[in-house]
Amino acid sequence: MHPALAGFSAPAAEWFNTTFGEPTPPQIHGWPKIAAGDHTLILAPTGSGKTLSAFFWGLNQLTAGPPPEDKNHRTRILYISPLRALAVDIEKNLRGPLQGIRLAAERLGEPFYEPYVAIRTGDTTTEERRKLAQQPPDLLITTPESLYLMLTSKIRETLAGVETIIIDEIHALAATKRGAHMSVSLERLERVTDNPPQRIGLSATQRPLEEIARFLGGHHPDRSTRPVTIVDTGLRKPLDIEVIVPVDDMARLGEVITDEPVSGPAAAGPVRRSIWPAMHPRLLELIQEHRSTIVFVNARRLAERLATRLNELAAEGENRSAEAEGRPPSPDQALVKAHHGSLSREQRLLIEDELKRGTLKGLVATSSLELGIDMGAVDLVVQVESPGAVSRGLQRIGRAGHQVGAPSVGKFFPKHRSDLVEAAVVVDRMKKGLIEETRYPRNPLDVLAQQIVAACALDDWPVDDLLTLMRGSANFAELSDEAFSNVLDLLAGRYPSDEFSELRPRLNWDRVEGIVRGRPGAQRLAVTSGGTIPDRGLYGVFLPDGTRVGELDEEMVYESRAGETFLLGASTWRIEDITHERVVVTPAPGQPGKMPFWHGDGPGRPLELGRAMGAFMRETVAMDPKAAYEKLRTDHDLDHLAATNLIAYLDDQEEATGKIPSDRTIIVERFRDEIGDWRVCILSPFGAQVHAPWGMALQHRLAEELGWDVELMWSDDGIVVRLPEAVDHLPVEELMIDPDDLDEL
Numbered sequence: 001m002h003p004a005l006a007g008f009s010a011p012a013a014e015w016f017n018t019t020f021g022e023p024t025p026p027q028i029h030g031w032p033k034i035a036a037g038d039h040t041l042i043l044a045p046t047g048s049g050k051t052l053s054a055f056f057w058g059l060n061q062l063t064a065g066p067p068p069e070d071k072n073h074r075t076r077i078l079y080i081s082p083l084r085a086l087a088v089d090i091e092k093n094l095r096g097p098l099q100g101i102r103l104a105a106e107r108l109g110e111p112f113y114e115p116y117v118a119i120r121t122g123d124t125t126t127e128e129r130r131k132l133a134q135q136p137p138d139l140l141i142t143t144p145e146s147l148y149l150m151l152t153s154k155i156r157e158t159l160a161g162v163e164t165i166i167i168d169e170i171h172a173l174a175a176t177k178r179g180a181h182m183s184v185s186l187e188r189l190e191r192v193t194d195n196p197p198q199r200i201g202l203s204a205t206q207r208p209l210e211e212i213a214r215f216l217g218g219h220h221p222d223r224s225t226r227p228v229t230i231v232d233t234g235l236r237k238p239l240d241i242e243v244i245v246p247v248d249d250m251a252r253l254g255e256v257i258t259d260e261p262v263s264g265p266a267a268a269g270p271v272r273r274s275i276w277p278a279m280h281p282r283l284l285e286l287i288q289e290h291r292s293t294i295v296f297v298n299a300r301r302l303a304e305r306l307a308t309r310l311n312e313l314a315a316e317g318e319n320r321s322a323e324a325e326g327r328p329p330s331p332d333q334a335l336v337k338a339h340h341g342s343l344s345r346e347q348r349l350l351i352e353d354e355l356k357r358g359t360l361k362g363l364v365a366t367s368s369l370e371l372g373i374d375m376g377a378v379d380l381v382v383q384v385e386s387p388g389a390v391s392r393g394l395q396r397i398g399r400a401g402h403q404v405g406a407p408s409v410g411k412f413f414p415k416h417r418s419d420l421v422e423a424a425v426v427v428d429r430m431k432k433g434l435i436e437e438t439r440y441p442r443n444p445l446d447v448l449a450q451q452i453v454a455a456c457a458l459d460d461w462p463v464d465d466l467l468t469l470m471r472g473s474a475n476f477a478e479l480s481d482e483a484f485s486n487v488l489d490l491l492a493g494r495y496p497s498d499e500f501s502e503l504r505p506r507l508n509w510d511r512v513e514g515i516v517r518g519r520p521g522a523q524r525l526a527v528t529s530g531g532t533i534p535d536r537g538l539y540g541v542f543l544p545d546g547t548r549v550g551e552l553d554e555e556m557v558y559e560s561r562a563g564e565t566f567l568l569g570a571s572t573w574r575i576e577d578i579t580h581e582r583v584v585v586t587p588a589p590g591q592p593g594k595m596p597f598w599h600g601d602g603p604g605r606p607l608e609l610g611r612a613m614g615a616f617m618r619e620t621v622a623m624d625p626k627a628a629y630e631k632l633r634t635d636h637d638l639d640h641l642a643a644t645n646l647i648a649y650l651d652d653q654e655e656a657t658g659k660i661p662s663d664r665t666i667i668v669e670r671f672r673d674e675i676g677d678w679r680v681c682i683l684s685p686f687g688a689q690v691h692a693p694w695g696m697a698l699q700h701r702l703a704e705e706l707g708w709d710v711e712l713m714w715s716d717d718g719i720v721v722r723l724p725e726a727v728d729h730l731p732v733e734e735l736m737i738d739p740d741d742l743d744e745l
């Protein structure tokens with residue numbers, strides 16, 4: 001038996017040894033630190049057993065002795081998942097170890113105590129939540145938002161005995177305000193528990209580890225950093241990747257087709273060349289050749305559209321349009337289905353089970369399946385268009401071969417030539433393990449205000465203690481006294497102008513005694529407004545009996561009418577009624593339906609990846625074409641057509657503008673659009689996060705210095721400036737921005 005199993009009970013060690021034989025590196029190095037009670041951050045590749053490395057010691061403790069008699073001390077392990085679907089998956093995967101340990105205990109004649117495992121997420125019914133309050137579980141699986149709700153109610157008393165907190169896929173939380181929200185909740189939890197719980201963080205894609213460790217550990221009341229032990233077993237998993245371009249010349253995409261007869265209504269307008277007629281058959285061929293496939297896309301609309309096309313192609317042998325003339329195959333005949341966060345929990349679970357059972361050959365998914373969900377024996381992952389980040393690519397391709405030691409097989413299908421460049425760079429950096437750096441947000445005051453109201457809703461807080469509580473979170477460790485007092489002023493109704501007089505105070509601040517108290521209704525406000533501010537408005541989609549189907553973008557709902565049909569989850573639904581908060585639908589199998597859409601759907605390119613793209617283009621265009629071709633084929637895993645198209649794209653760009661946009665060069669070009677107006681394009685590889693503030697600065701400069709009221713549109717590849725009128729002279733040199741100044745943006 002391996003020495004790493006020495007501290008475990010006989011049944012637990014027996015089951016593990018019989019089932020797996022040898023522990024993996026994250027288990028060998030992680031178990032001793034976890035057993036010692038250290039706060040621990042584990043970096044390990046996807047499919048390396050890192051989740052079991054966090055859970056197994058706790059399961060060993062739960063099964064070796066009886067639970068506490070006090071129900072408020074029964075919950076000892078708290079697992080926090082960034083996704084509700086991941087929480088459900090973890091609950092399923094715990095059944096195997098628990099059953100195995102129980103059988104081993106029976107064989108060895110050892111005592112075994114069956115732990116009660118439960119889930120509390122936004123999908124948990126009121127009845128199930130009431131049951132959890134009456135009978136707390138030994139191991140509770142939840143999400144950051146549900147933890148916040150528990151801490152803002154009397155149910156928090158059932159968390160007094162929590163000893164271990166496991167945060168899975170911590171990289172998905174650390175860089176967002178959602179992570180800052182969770183970080184404060186962990187500090188509030190420490191005020192509820194008898195002893196400070198041990199914190200364990202897990203992820204396959206996190207860098208730098210020191211930053212994530214600070215986020216995980218937070219700070220002691222004396223403002224010293226809580227020590228976190230880093231277990232770095234981030235050996236790169238074997239990757240078998242290919243970048244595929246199914247057309248000879250991507251430069252012709254978008255051209256009007258004149259050599260083929262036009263079918264359908266003439267009002268449809270000219271038909272343009274598209275990559276999809278060539279891509280769909282290749283995708284279908286790959287799905288049919290493999291046992292189980294996940295096709296990842298970057299937008300929910302594309303997931304719905306692609307799933308419908310593949311099903312039509314498989315059922316009818318041709319590529320037809322569901323909106324215009326096609327009838328989607330019945331659900332029983334579907335080859336693939338769409339899977340994304342706008343589907344209800346019941347729909348997602350049904351689709352996931354169909355894939356695991358082999359009823360479906362594949363799923364077309366967004367980031368809803370990106371994190372560590374065990375989707376069974378997936379042997380291929382297809383990425384349609386670049387994933388937009390190296391970490392995202394590793395997470396997605398890692399879904400294939402999600403077992404210890406198994407290689408991950410992935411195929412990339414870029415949609416256009418700029419996308420091909422990004423895919424080539426992402427693949428090379430994936431192989432080298434060059435994940436983008438994560439930086440947790442500092443002092444997000446909207447999160448601070450919400451957590452202050454939630455903390456004061458049930459208790460009176462001395463101001464100094466409340467400030468110490470907030471500074472325990474790494475996100476607020478640098479919070480100044482002035483900023484904290486200003487937020488308290490805002491919440492207590494001390495506004496800088498009479499214009500804010502209609503706003504209702506949420507707290508009472510006794511400045512003499514230094515005590516902050518919640519006003520009547522503060523708890524209800526905190527519970528009904530939990531979580532960070534959403535980026536978009538969504539309407540729930542429900543059946544007449546109240547069963548949730550999913551959600552739609554508010555603009556699509558505004559454009560829809562009762563009686564219309566639409567696709568969601570590769571199934572057709574008929575709108576029966578639209579209220580102020582929901583869309584009531586009934587199934588319409590076999591009927592054509594329009595595609596749904598959601599705004600703000602695509603991910604932006606990180607600055608770090610943008611710099612790498614710029615360097616790649618600069619270096620590639622300077623190489624001999626034959627050497628560049630060989631490098632693209634070997635180092636970047638491009639197929640023949642992909643390599644030739646990329647080289648041609650860079651040559652065309654250099655011929656058109658004289659230079660290549662790169663990490664050292666930003667190009668400004670001017671041209672007339674289709675209606676004769678001047679447009680200015682600023683070409684750079686640096687990504688949308690830079691372009692937004694950069695574009696607004698440019699817009700302000702044009703308005704201030706030249707008096708132009710311009711329209712801006714920006715994407716990952718550059719900014720388009722539409723001028724209000726034809727301009728004979730444009731002082732381009734005055735508008736140039738040095739790439740070295742991008743860090744300030």
